[in-house]
Amino acid sequence: MNNNNLxxxxxxxxxxxxxxxxxTADAGFYDRALARATHEGSRRQRNRWVMTGFGSxxxxxLVLWFVGTVFLASPDLPxxxxxxxxxxxxxxxxxxxxxxxxSTKALDMATLTVTLPAGIELAGFPGQRExxxxxxxxxxxxxxxxxxxxxSSAGGEVLARLEHDDRDRTFRLRxxxx
Amino acid sequence: xxxxxxxxxxxxxxxxxxxxxxxxxxxxxxxxxxAEDLFQELLIKxxxxxxxxxxxxxxxxxxxxxxxxxxxxxQRRFARRRMHTVEEGFLPVGGIEGxxxxxSPERDQHRxxxxxxxxxxxxxxxxxxxxxxxxxxxxxxxxxxxxxLMGIPVGTVKSRLHRARARLREILVQSGTFS
Numbered sequence: 401m402n403n404n405n406l407x408x409x410x411x412x413x414x415x416x417x418x419x420x421x422x423x424t425a426d427a428g429f430y431d432r433a434l435a436r437a438t439h440e441g442s443r444r445q446r447n448r449w450v451m452t453g454f455g456s457x458x459x460x461x462l463v464l465w466f467v468g469t470v471f472l473a474s475p476d477l478p479x480x481x482x483x484x485x486x487x488x489x490x491x492x493x494x495x496x497x498x499x500x501x502x503s504t505k506a507l508d509m510a511t512l513t514v515t516l517p518a519g520i521e522l523a524g525f526p527g528q529r530e531x532x533x534x535x536x537x538x539x540x541x542x543x544x545x546x547x548x549x550x551x552s553s554a555g556g557e558v559l560a561r562l563e564h565d566d567r568d569r570t571f572r573l574r575x576x577x578x
Numbered sequence: 579x580x581x582x583x584x585x586x587x588x589x590x591x592x593x594x595x596x597x598x599x600x601x602x603x604x605x606x607x608x609x610x611x612x613a614e615d616l617f618q619e620l621l622i623k624x625x626x627x628x629x630x631x632x633x634x635x636x637x638x639x640x641x642x643x644x645x646x647x648x649x650x651x652x653q654r655r656f657a658r659r660r661m662h663t664v665e666e667g668f669l670p671v672g673g674i675e676g677x678x679x680x681x682s683p684e685r686d687q688h689r690x691x692x693x694x695x696x697x698x699x700x701x702x703x704x705x706x707x708x709x710x711x712x713x714x715x716x717x718x719x720x721x722x723x724x725x726x727l728m729g730i731p732v733g734t735v736k737s738r739l740h741r742a743r744a745r746l747r748e749i750l751v752q753s754g755t756f757s
Contacts (some may be wrong), residue, residue, distance in 0.1 A: 417716050422717070426618070
């Protein structure tokens, strides 16, 4: 290929990159973000100690889903209905649920399976009702953000099942959609 | 300062940079919902550091850098906790929905096709190369600004930019977008 051709193609690449669409925020997003930041920022300053150890929490709609202490020696007893944590989501508005496992010891190659009810999706995994990770847990608190999106108003229960060796525990989160 | 005065001071400092920061968030994450979360997290963090922010000469650069670090931290945190994930192929592909066209529909259609091919080509670059080429050639960042943002030497930014453009050209030629 001659140099003139290469130069012309380089210019075309540059021109295409210049024309590549620039994303714009939805109307009202900046105002909402500002309002949440000043509200949340003030709240965090008041309650800073509460968040210590969980890193930077993700913005609006944050929920900490404490699935409790994880150590798989005990049998998987059913959670009493009254102890099941719950959140209310808005239709089609993503909400980040932070899954926090407090493990009494390090666990290598544990398998975490999140099962979703119909109408609730994990962002990035459209149409999938069950998503499985292999992961390692450190001793202490382990943090995993899950971005959920409600696509119908049915709601239901999100299950997180943690398996290690031949033991497992399942935790439940009730999701209502308004 | 009173709470209301704090809010007003914060707004005055950050608002002029909103569009640029939002676009940076989008270029970093590649998805609107995640860009919105990152933008939001930045504002929350920045509001908590209002005292530092008022003393900074170039709040725009500072905010960009904080956003970049938040993004990298979040990526590392997530990567540590998922050793293996489900197929990345399930991730949604955005695609180009439209662009500011000209008065010639045929030429616009051709351009749209080329931009879609560029979109596909960009996804084949490494994260670093894609970010650098988009920041420099699409968003108009200077090499020095990218160096400050990403914390890599200007020479490295320059060489990655050249490699990214060359790779894009190669992919676009292979796909028949360029003759």
